Amino acid sequence: MRKAISDVGCGELANRICRERCGSYLTTSYIFGIFCLATYSTLAAEPAPPGPFTETECITCHTERDPNLIRQWREGSHSADSGIGCSNCHGENHKESAIIARKDQSCTGCHEGPASHSYSTSKHGIITRLEEARQDWRQPLQRGNYRTPGCSYCHLHNSDHGDTMAPDRGPEVRQWICAGCHSPRYVRELFANGNRQLEIADLKLTEGESLIASAVDDQTDALPKLRKSLNHHRHNVLLGIAHQSPDYQWWHGQPALDGDLIRIRDRILQSRRRKSLADNLEE
Amino acid sequence: MRNRIIIPLIITLLAVPAGFAYVHWSKGGTGTGLYSRYWSPDPVQGYWDPANFYQSPDSVQGIFAGEQCVQCHEGITPGIVNDWRASRHAQREETVYCNDCHGNDHQQLRLPTPDVCGNCHAKQHDEFRDEARYGFPSHVLAMERAVDAKHFVDKPKAEVQSCVQCHSVATKCDSCHSRHRFDAAEARRPEACITCHSGPPHPDDETYFASAHGKLYLAEGNNWDWSKPLTKGNYKAPTCAYCHMDNGRHQVAEKSLWKFGLREINPHTSKNQVLRKKWIKLCSDCHEEEKARQWLTELDQERKQAWQKLYMAEAILKDLRSDRLLQPAAGERPPYPMDWLDSLWPRERIGFFEGQASVFYNVSAIERDYFEMWYFDNLGAYKSAAHSNPAGVEAGHRKMVASLDRIETQANELRKLSQAEKKAEIRIKPSGDLWMKGAYTDYNREHN
Numbered sequence: 001m002r003k004a005i006s007d008v009g010c011g012e013l014a015n016r017i018c019r020e021r022c023g024s025y026l027t028t029s030y031i032f033g034i035f036c037l038a039t040y041s042t043l044a045a046e047p048a049p050p051g052p053f054t055e056t057e058c059i060t061c062h063t064e065r066d067p068n069l070i071r072q073w074r075e076g077s078h079s080a081d082s083g084i085g086c087s088n089c090h091g092e093n094h095k096e097s098a099i100i101a102r103k104d105q106s107c108t109g110c111h112e113g114p115a116s117h118s119y120s121t122s123k124h125g126i127i128t129r130l131e132e133a134r135q136d137w138r139q140p141l142q143r144g145n146y147r148t149p150g151c152s153y154c155h156l157h158n159s160d161h162g163d164t165m166a167p168d169r170g171p172e173v174r175q176w177i178c179a180g181c182h183s184p185r186y187v188r189e190l191f192a193n194g195n196r197q198l199e200i201a202d203l204k205l206t207e208g209e210s211l212i213a214s215a216v217d218d219q220t221d222a223l224p225k226l227r228k229s230l231n232h233h234r235h236n237v238l239l240g241i242a243h244q245s246p247d248y249q250w251w252h253g254q255p256a257l258d259g260d261l262i263r264i265r266d267r268i269l270q271s272r273r274r275k276s277l278a279d280n281l282e283e
Numbered sequence: 284m285r286n287r288i289i290i291p292l293i294i295t296l297l298a299v300p301a302g303f304a305y306v307h308w309s310k311g312g313t314g315t316g317l318y319s320r321y322w323s324p325d326p327v328q329g330y331w332d333p334a335n336f337y338q339s340p341d342s343v344q345g346i347f348a349g350e351q352c353v354q355c356h357e358g359i360t361p362g363i364v365n366d367w368r369a370s371r372h373a374q375r376e377e378t379v380y381c382n383d384c385h386g387n388d389h390q391q392l393r394l395p396t397p398d399v400c401g402n403c404h405a406k407q408h409d410e411f412r413d414e415a416r417y418g419f420p421s422h423v424l425a426m427e428r429a430v431d432a433k434h435f436v437d438k439p440k441a442e443v444q445s446c447v448q449c450h451s452v453a454t455k456c457d458s459c460h461s462r463h464r465f466d467a468a469e470a471r472r473p474e475a476c477i478t479c480h481s482g483p484p485h486p487d488d489e490t491y492f493a494s495a496h497g498k499l500y501l502a503e504g505n506n507w508d509w510s511k512p513l514t515k516g517n518y519k520a521p522t523c524a525y526c527h528m529d530n531g532r533h534q535v536a537e538k539s540l541w542k543f544g545l546r547e548i549n550p551h552t553s554k555n556q557v558l559r560k561k562w563i564k565l566c567s568d569c570h571e572e573e574k575a576r577q578w579l580t581e582l583d584q585e586r587k588q589a590w591q592k593l594y595m596a597e598a599i600l601k602d603l604r605s606d607r608l609l610q611p612a613a614g615e616r617p618p619y620p621m622d623w624l625d626s627l628w629p630r631e632r633i634g635f636f637e638g639q640a641s642v643f644y645n646v647s648a649i650e651r652d653y654f655e656m657w658y659f660d661n662l663g664a665y666k667s668a669a670h671s672n673p674a675g676v677e678a679g680h681r682k683m684v685a686s687l688d689r690i691e692t693q694a695n696e697l698r699k700l701s702q703a704e705k706k707a708e709i710r711i712k713p714s715g716d717l718w719m720k721g722a723y724t725d726y727n728r729e730h731n
Contacts, residue, residue, distance in 0.1 A: 121477055121478055121481050121488065122478060123461060123478050126474035126475070126477060126478060127461060127469070127474075129474060130469060130472060130474055133505065143361050143362060144361030144362060144364075144365060146362075147362070147365070147366060147464075179359075179360065180360065180361060180362050181360055181361075181362030181363050181366075182360065182363075183340070183360065185340055185342070186330060189326055189327045189329075189330065190327060190330075192326065192327070193325055193326070193327040193441055193444055196325070196439075196441035196442075197441055197442060197444070197445070199441075200439055200441060200442045200723065200726070203722040203723035203726050204722075204723045206722040206723070207721035207722040207723045207724060210721070210722070211721065240445065245478070246445045246446075246448040246449050246478065246479065247478075247479075247481055247482035249444075249445035249448075250445040250446060250482075251482040251483050251484065252482065252483075253445070254442055254445070255643045255644065258643055258644035258645075259643065259644075259651055259655070261644070261721070261723070262644065262645075262646065262647070262648050262651045263648050263651070265648075265714075265717055265718060266647065266648035268717065269610060269611075269714050269717060270700075273700055273704070274700070276709060277700070277703055277704060277707060277709060280707045280708075280709055281707060
C-alpha cells in the first residue's frame with residue numbers, strides 16, 4: 001500500500017526517490033539530503049526560545065521568518081478591524097502555541113452565540129469534539145491531516161493567516177478546502193444550493209424592506225425592531241449554510257424570516273385599520 | 284333491501300381501486316410522495332435521497348477494483364480514505380472496499396442507501412425498516428413525512444433542502460454512522476444525534492445535557508468505553524441511544540409513547556401500558572421500578588397541563604374563525620399549489636391535525652403565535668419533562684403562559700377593533716393583496 005507523503009520522514013523520502021528512480025535522480029537525492037540537513041542545523045542552531053513574549057517581540061521575529069504570514073494577518077480582519085494579535089490565539093509561549101491556536105476553543109472564546117453554535121451542532125463540529133483527544137493537532141492544517149474540519153482548518157487553511165473562507169477569496173478556495181474530503185461535484189452542488197438558499201433569504205429581506213417602506217405612518221419602534229430581526233435571521237441562514245447546520249438554515253433561519261414577514265404585515269394591517277377608524281371618527 | 288346491499292357494494296368496488304389508482308398516479312410525478320406531481324427536486328436533493336434522485340457522475344470513465352479506487356482517491360480526497368482506513372471495513376480480513384458499496388463502474392456509481400448497507404448488516408436493516416409499523420414520528424418514515432408536508436411542496440425546493448438534510452435519516456445510514464468511519468462507538472454517543480435533534484421544536488440536546496444524566500455524561504463520558512453494547516451495566520448514565528435504541532435495536536420509535544409531544548394521547552391504553560412497562564423495565568436498569576413509575580406519572584401530568592393550555596389557545600382561535608375575525612381571511616392568502624379544495628372552499632386551518640405543522644407562513648400573526656406556542660414552547664416543555672430537566676419544564680410552561688396571554692390580548696384587541704369598526708359603520712377592510720404580493724411571495728408562487 002502506498003504511504004502518504006506526510007507519513008514518511010525526510011530520509012525515507014530521499015531513499016525512496018533514490019531507489020525508485022535509480023541512478024538518474026541520485027544527485028537530486030543528495031541535494032535533498034543536504035537541504036534536510038541544512039534546515040535541521042539552522043533550526044538546531046537557533047532553537048525557538050520558550051517565551052513568554054510580548055506582541056512586538058512576536059511580530060519583530062516573525063516578520064523576518066514568515067513575512068507572508070504577518071502580511072496576511074495585517075490585512076485580515078483580526079488585525080485590521082479588531083486589533084487581535086498573536087497571543088490572543090497562540091498564547092504567550094512558544095510551547096504548543098500552534099496546537100493551542102488550531103483547536104476550536106481558541107476561536108469560540110470570542111466567536112460565541114450563533115456563529116459557534118451553528119458549527120458546534122453540525123456534523124463537523126460534533127465529530128471534531130469527539131475526536132479532539134485522538135486527533136494529532138501537531139499536523140499542519142492541510143488536507144488529509146484532520147478527520148473533520150475545526151474552525152482553523154477552514155478559516156486558516158494551510159496556516160494562511162487571512163481568512164481563507166472570506167468572501168473575497170472566491171469560491172474556488174473554499175471548494176478546494178471542502179474537496180479534501182468531499183467529491184468536487186458534491187461540493188459544487190452544495191455551494192450552488194447554498195447560494196440559492198441565500199437568494200431566497202434575500203428575497204424575504206427585500207419583501208420585508210419594501211413592506212416597511214410602505215408603512216410611512218407608523219412612527220413606533222415596532223417596524224425597526226422587526227427589520228433588525230429580519231437581518232438577524234438572514235444571517236442565521238448564512239451561518240447555517242456556511243457551517244452546514246440544518247437547524248440554522250431552517251428553524252433559526254427561513255421559517256423565522258417567514259415569521260418576521262407575517263408580523264410586519266400584521267403591524268401594517270392593524271395600523272391601516274386604526275387609521276381608517278380614526279379618519280372615520282374625524283369625519 | 285337488495286339495492287341497499289348491491290349499490291354500496293358496487294360503489295365500494297369502484298371507489299377502492301379508483302383510490303389506489305389515484306394514489307399510484309399521484310406518486311408518478313417528478314418529485315416523490317403524495318404530491319410528487321406538484322414539485323421537482325433541487326439538484327442537491329440526490330445526495331439526501333439517493334434512491335430517488337442521485338445521478339452518477341460522468342467525469343471519469345472506467346471500471347475499477349477497490350485498491351485502485353483507494354490509490355487514486357488518496358490523492359484526490361485523502362480525508363475520506365484516511366477515515367475508511369481507520370474503519371472496521373478496512374481493517375477486517377475480508378476488506379470492504381469502496382466498490383463494495385459504490386459499485387465498480389465510475390459512470391454508474393451509486394450513493395449507498397440503507398438497502399446497500401443491509402446487504403451485510405441485515406439485522407439492523409430489518410429492524411430499521413420494520414420501524415414503519417410504529418408510524419410517525421419515526422426515523423424510517425422521516426423522508427415521507429418531509430416531502431408530504433404542504434410547505435415542502437409549496438416552497439422553493441432550494442429552500443426546503445434544509446428539511447431533507449435531517450429527514451434523510453430515512454434514506455441513508457450516515458446520518459448517525461458518519462462516513463467513512465461508520466463507527467458504532469461514535470453513533471452511540473449523544474453528539475451523533477444532536478445535529479438534527481436540536482433547535483426550537485426538538486431541543487433534545489439542551490434538555491438532555493441539562494439533566495442529571497446529561498451532566499454525568501458531559502463530565503465523564505469521554506472516559507467511558509463506547510465499544511460496549513447498549514445494555515444494562517455498560518454505561519454509568521443513559522444516553523440518547525441507551526434509552527431510545529436499547530440493546531442496539533434500530534427502532535427509535537419502538538417505545539414512543541407521547542409521539543414527540545405533537546399530539547395529545549391517552550397514556551393508559553392497553554397498547555401504551557405495554558410501552559410504559561418497557562420504559563419502567565429500562566429505567567430499572569439503574570433505578571427502582573417505583574421511582575420510574577412515578578416519573579412516568581409526572582410526565583403524564585406535565586402533558587395534561589400543557590394540553591390544557593394549548594386547547595385554550597385553540598378555542599380562542601376557533602372563536603375568531605367562527606366570527607370571521609382572522610385577517611387575512613383564508614381566501615386572501617396564497618394557497619398551496621396542490622390544495623384545489625382551498626380555492627373552492629377557503630378555510631383557515633386551526634387544529635393540531637389540520638395541516639398545522641405547515642402553518643408558519645402565509646397566515647395571520649395570531650395563528651403564527653399559536654403555531655410557535657405549540658411547536659416551540661410546548662415541545663420544549665415536553666422534551667424537558669421526558670429528559671428529566673425540571674428547569675426546562677418550568678421555562679417551557681412559562682413561555683406557554685406568555686404565549687397564551689399574548690394570544691388572548693391580541694384576540695381581545697381584534698374584537699374591540701372590529702366592534703369599533705361596526706359602530707362606525709366601516710365594513711371591515713379586508714387585507715386586500717397585502718399577503719399576496721412581495722419579492723419572495725411572488726417567487727414562491729412560481730417555484731415548486
